[in-house]
Amino acid sequence: MAVYTEISDEALRAFLADYALGELVAFRGIAEGVENSNYALKTTAGDYILTLYEKRVEPRDLPWFLGLMRHLAARGLSCPLPVAARDGEALRMLCGRPAAICTFLPGVWPRRVRPGHCAPLGAALAELHASGTGFQETRPNGLGPAAWAPLLENCREGGDAVLPGLVAELDGHLSGILRDWPRDLPRGHIHADLFPDNVFFLGDADGAPRVSGIIDFYFACTDFLAYDLAICLNAWCFEQDFSFNVTKARAMTAAYQSLRPLSEAELAALPVLCRGAAIRFLLTRLYDWTHTPPGAMVTRKDPLEYLKRLRFHAASTDIHAYGL
């Protein structure tokens, strides 16, 4: 939840004059999205989302993100489509920040994940992976395995204040994950942050949820496709008490595999990919937790939620734990 940059109405009008989007009708900050400032923009041409990219997004990565979104949307995936200004450019500057207008997607993200969300999510993830083929440029995963040891190093001082013994426990998990990490698996463009607040659903005529949109591609990168599924198993299949819901996992993986069957190597790697996904979110949250001044007006996410997930995965020696 964040609106970091305040845009004056004059600046907004000057910005919109570069687009063929008609007249401004309304403009409201959206209380969603942690990394960037998002605004609901309504013009006489329709509804849009205006995003200002704040400092945690690397400006030089933005053309890749917007290009991927264009590629996916052109292949029929319901993701935000960057809107080009009159000069053909979608990536512009506003209030000293890179900015882009994208199409508005219908739907509601699920505040509480039900089993019925997980099959459509799994299928949408497989569609996203299939739609990414043909987009030639690649982007390395800046928060992949090579980043985890340095992140943990930066949390060494403050980590045990969060939980006594945490750093030693993470040292143990991390060395095991890096030792077991697969050397090669099918690769492609992955979302890498497909949490429930990045997936919109609408109800079918019979009320069954269907995916109406996938947003927030600003962690997308080129990596093992099955790692994206491991991120979703972490983000969608644990209950509030951190018990693992095998029914949700089965629904998600079965729907994914109905479109893109996992190879033997991917299936075998799934447990370590899940451990890796858990430690990745644990470490970035722990970094934020230990590096954010207590008075800062920022919502810090609890890193220990991911320690509980990581411990589940560490105790799961094979894919049967995931209903596979």
Add this chain to the structure above:
Amino acid sequence: MAVYTEISDEALRAFLADYALGELVAFRGIAEGVENSNYALKTTAGDYILTLYEKRVEPRDLPWFLGLMRHLAARGLSCPLPVAARDGEALRMLCGRPAAICTFLPGVWPRRVRPGHCAPLGAALAELHASGTGFQETRPNGLGPAAWAPLLENCREGGDAVLPGLVAELDGHLSGILRDWPRDLPRGHIHADLFPDNVFFLGDADGAPRVSGIIDFYFACTDFLAYDLAICLNAWCFEQDFSFNVTKARAMTAAYQSLRPLSEAELAALPVLCRGAAIRFLLTRLYDWTHTPPGAMVTRKDPLEYLKRLRFHAASTDIHAYGL
């Protein structure tokens, strides 16, 4: 900026089933409004705002607020119109909180107030005051002069930590304000919180701002009409360095008076009403500042911004200081 209550999609669907608003299309939290949770709601019938009333709004006041909004909207004021459910009731419950759906208003609130905003604002305030006549029920101002001494009492302990000598200075200001406070002036229903983020503007064909909507009536009450103008002089006419912009004040008061001329008594009272308005916002901000734990995820507004305003008013012995 606040979204306090998370609404599950099931709860939202069940809630919307009570309305004749078609199918749900989208639902996003809005990063605006400090007291309540606001969501942009789009259905096949159009755009709406769903508000959940959080704990700082007294539930028994809600029928009065919604009734006033209905009354004002029926008289042509552009304010949110509460939408009745199928049973005729606009005030309902959602996630254990009182909730209401209102119509969506076009426009953008000015992040930076220009002189050109102030005449339309003054005229809109006079229209609001005129439109309120005929709404019979009254609501006392719970944050009027009678509330200020108790508020200051509750800040006595922590106040000087914000600024040494602050409590003694406020004691002096407050006794003067209460001594000089007018006994009788024309009364009516006032907005009592008409800050720039509660007023939407759109551009005329020639680009001049015109008021397209007034929102957030949850401090509205029955009090001196000129006190509402004093609140606006505080909220709209000071620059970022807290210098008073007489040009803005003249534009605002002239436009107000073109529709509702101030009486001699109101003009004479304007300086003390301005001091009162300044101390009212100073005291509620100071109360929040001294009673909010430092780690709380709440944006505390700086009370000292209003000390600077109060000092300006205290040094202004007559209405010439306001350009009148």
